[in-house]
Amino acid sequence: xxxxxxxxxxxxxxxxxxxxxxxxxxxxxxxxxxxxxxxxxxxxxxxxxxxxxxxxxxxxxxxxxxxxxxxxxxxxxxxxxxxxxxxxxxxxxxxxxxxxxxxxxxxxxxxxxxxxxxxxxxxxxxxxxxxxxxxxxxxxxxxxxxxxxxxxxxxxxxxxxxxxxxxxxxxxxxxxxxxxxxxxxxxxxxxxxxxxxxxxxxxxxxxxxxxxxxxxxxxxxxxxxxxxxxxxxxxxxxxxxxxxxxxxxxxxxxxxxxxxxxxxxxxxxxxxxxxxxxxxxxxxxxxxxxxxxxxxxxxxxxxxxxxxxxxxxxxxxxxxxxxxxxxxxxxx
Amino acid sequence: xxxxxxxxxxxxxxxxxxxxxxxxxxxxxxxxxxxxxxxxxxxxxxxxxxxxxxxxxxxxxxxxxxxxxxxxxxxxxxxxxxxxxxxxxxxxxxxxxxxxxxxxxxxxxxxxxxxxxxxxxxxxxxxxxxxxxxxxxxxxxxxxxxxxxxxxxxxxxxxxxxxxxxxxxxxxxxxxxxxxxxxxxxxxxxxxxxxxxxxxxxxxxxxxxxxxxxxxxxxxxxxxxxxxxxxxxxxxxxxxxxxxxxxxxxxxxxxxxxxxxxxxxxxxxxxxxxxxxxxxxxxxxxxxxxxxxxxxxxxxxxxxxxxxxxxxxxxxxxxxxxxxxxxxxxxx
Numbered sequence: 001x002x003x004x005x006x007x008x009x010x011x012x013x014x015x016x017x018x019x020x021x022x023x024x025x026x027x028x029x030x031x032x033x034x035x036x037x038x039x040x041x042x043x044x045x046x047x048x049x050x051x052x053x054x055x056x057x058x059x060x061x062x063x064x065x066x067x068x069x070x071x072x073x074x075x076x077x078x079x080x081x082x083x084x085x086x087x088x089x090x091x092x093x094x095x096x097x098x099x100x101x102x103x104x105x106x107x108x109x110x111x112x113x114x115x116x117x118x119x120x121x122x123x124x125x126x127x128x129x130x131x132x133x134x135x136x137x138x139x140x141x142x143x144x145x146x147x148x149x150x151x152x153x154x155x156x157x158x159x160x161x162x163x164x165x166x167x168x169x170x171x172x173x174x175x176x177x178x179x180x181x182x183x184x185x186x187x188x189x190x191x192x193x194x195x196x197x198x199x200x201x202x203x204x205x206x207x208x209x210x211x212x213x214x215x216x217x218x219x220x221x222x223x224x225x226x227x228x229x230x231x232x233x234x235x236x237x238x239x240x241x242x243x244x245x246x247x248x249x250x251x252x253x254x255x256x257x258x259x260x261x262x263x264x265x266x267x268x269x270x271x272x273x274x275x276x277x278x279x280x281x282x283x284x285x286x287x288x289x290x291x292x293x294x295x296x297x298x299x300x301x302x303x304x305x306x307x308x309x310x311x312x313x314x315x316x317x318x319x320x321x322x323x324x325x326x327x328x329x330x331x332x
Numbered sequence: 333x334x335x336x337x338x339x340x341x342x343x344x345x346x347x348x349x350x351x352x353x354x355x356x357x358x359x360x361x362x363x364x365x366x367x368x369x370x371x372x373x374x375x376x377x378x379x380x381x382x383x384x385x386x387x388x389x390x391x392x393x394x395x396x397x398x399x400x401x402x403x404x405x406x407x408x409x410x411x412x413x414x415x416x417x418x419x420x421x422x423x424x425x426x427x428x429x430x431x432x433x434x435x436x437x438x439x440x441x442x443x444x445x446x447x448x449x450x451x452x453x454x455x456x457x458x459x460x461x462x463x464x465x466x467x468x469x470x471x472x473x474x475x476x477x478x479x480x481x482x483x484x485x486x487x488x489x490x491x492x493x494x495x496x497x498x499x500x501x502x503x504x505x506x507x508x509x510x511x512x513x514x515x516x517x518x519x520x521x522x523x524x525x526x527x528x529x530x531x532x533x534x535x536x537x538x539x540x541x542x543x544x545x546x547x548x549x550x551x552x553x554x555x556x557x558x559x560x561x562x563x564x565x566x567x568x569x570x571x572x573x574x575x576x577x578x579x580x581x582x583x584x585x586x587x588x589x590x591x592x593x594x595x596x597x598x599x600x601x602x603x604x605x606x607x608x609x610x611x612x613x614x615x616x617x618x619x620x621x622x623x624x625x626x627x628x629x630x631x632x633x634x635x636x637x638x639x640x641x642x643x644x645x646x647x648x649x650x651x652x653x654x655x656x657x658x659x660x661x662x663x664x
Contacts, residue, residue: 148522182565190480190562214569218577230522231563233514237546245550246578249598266581
């Protein structure tokens with residue numbers, strides 16, 4: 001299989017992307033071929049620093065432009081058709097590669113993926129999922145901020161997208177689906193979550209474990225946490241800052257008694273950017289989005305995730321699961 | 333002034349309430365008189381343990397019944413008219429006391445307060461606010477879970493209720509009002525927060541500091557954080573669990589190197605239950621709700637807060653601020 005890597009996405013591009021790609025080639029399965037998309041001179045210079053060069057498993061596809069933080073996501077394809085994001089996603093659309101990994105602007109990668117790859121039939125709202133650490137395995141939060149105003153049926157679609165992802169890419173037998181809510185009982189919550197609870201509970205294709213309260217989220221009681229993108233994004237951003245806030249309090253407390261212990265290992269455990277990227281789910285293709293501050297390991301992990309999505313036929317499985325009787329009109 | 337204390341509210345009632353009341357009498361201003369509402373025999377026994385008894389500043393009002401966790405909040409007044417919550421709030425309604433403090437069921441105290449004290453004119457949704465710790469002073473979150481489906485005008489009312497509370501009870505000159513949102517720019521967010529931003533920004537009576545993102549919440553950049561009760565409650569419950577989760581990780585890390593340091597001081601700092609209770613804002617009276625697991629100090633703090641609300645004429649100030657041209661019909 002072939003995977004295109006946006007070489008111009010991170011804050012330290014293309015050094016991080018090149019190192020991540022090289023690590024993927026040596027550490028992951030042999031059937032993976034990579035295409036680095038970006039400025040050929042810069043990419044070759046980085047390869048040279050690692051005593052590496054182009055090879056049958058490592059190609060370069062020139063892209064003369066680059067999406068910047070200030071660019072409007074909606075107009076990237078039109079205004080920057082030669083950007084690494086546009087070139088890489090066209091490779092995917094045209095079947096030259098099987099997946100696309102980028103640490104560029106999330107909005108731009110999303111918008112370009114939606115336009116070029118198109119949503120799968122039965123998916124009204126493709127969704128970017130994000131993993132966060134818990135006492136158990138990391139939980140996939142869907143939606144993490146893409147879709148801020150949702151109907152109950154959208155949340156049900158998120159549940160199915162998440163189910164297939166966790167089954168295909170992480171190999172879970174029967175992924176547990178939870179609904180972010182306030183209170184455990186089915187009748188708790190706002191209009192959106194009350195109706196969503198009813199739909200999820202009645203869906204025979206889902207292992208629905210019920211409402212997940214704020215205080216339960218970190219217990220690892222579900223594999224996929226379904227939420228509207230507003231609540232999901234509030235939660236995600238707050239998690240990061242709360243973790244750093246508490247670590248800061250602890251460091252200050254330890255310093256009082258003359259100790260100054262590095263808590264880096266804890267901070268790293270809490271850093272969800274290392275988990276292998278955020279998958280864009282519900283489009284006719286595999287797009288994995290990494291944080292702009294990603295280290296090489298995160299790029300390598302995202303490549304591993306993309307490869308597993310291709311290998312497991314994730315997109316075909318999602319298409320089969322979503323384009324079914326679940327799209328019935330009685331869902332509000 | 334006189335303040336009624338529900339003596340039967342905490343998990344350790346009435347011991348905690350009696351000790352908290354006695355501490356309030358010795359530590360707070362002399363003009364405060366307290367009425368303990370509950371089982372007279374149990375209350376007298378607790379007083380005796382502290383070598384105290386009834387006095388002109390410390391009365392007992394018998395209440396033969398008690399609201400239990402399983403009781404439906406909506407029917408408490410009808411089914412348990414002799415409960416300490418019902419008796420205490422009737423004292424307030426009839427003007428025998430100026431405020432009511434309870435650590436009983438939040439739902440029951442809310443419902444009974446709404447029915448007996450009534451919402452102020454111009455307040456469609458009275459709201460329970462909760463303080464949480466930040467790098468700066470604690471922030472008041474409004475709404476913290478009472479009103480899960482809100483319109484923009486409800487959030488504007490929360491902003492005014494919070495403004496008056498922080499000005500009157502905490503003595504802030506010009507409380508900073510923030511809107512919980514995803515993204516800093518005015519146009520970010522869902523339909524609710526976009527429209528609410530417009531209304532708050534156009535309101536000359538508010539010191540609106542703009543959108544507050546999840547990652548900013550703990551910076552202490554606002555004094556009142558306005559949110560719909562769903563997002564607010566998710567945030568609040570998640571904060572508590574995230575803090576404990578991170579503390580647990582740190583403790584495990586320290587234990588690895590043979591250290592086992594108590595992090596109790598940090599845990600205590602993060603415990604918002606010690607902050608003096610959650611005020612019910614927007615009714616024609618002063619109701620302060622404490623956590624069921626409150627220690628005596630929290631009861632004492634809630635009494636201090638209630639006294640300050642009475643002393644500052646908070647209810648009259650809220651009535652004057654809310655029952656104004658802000659109730660204009662063009663607000664959606």
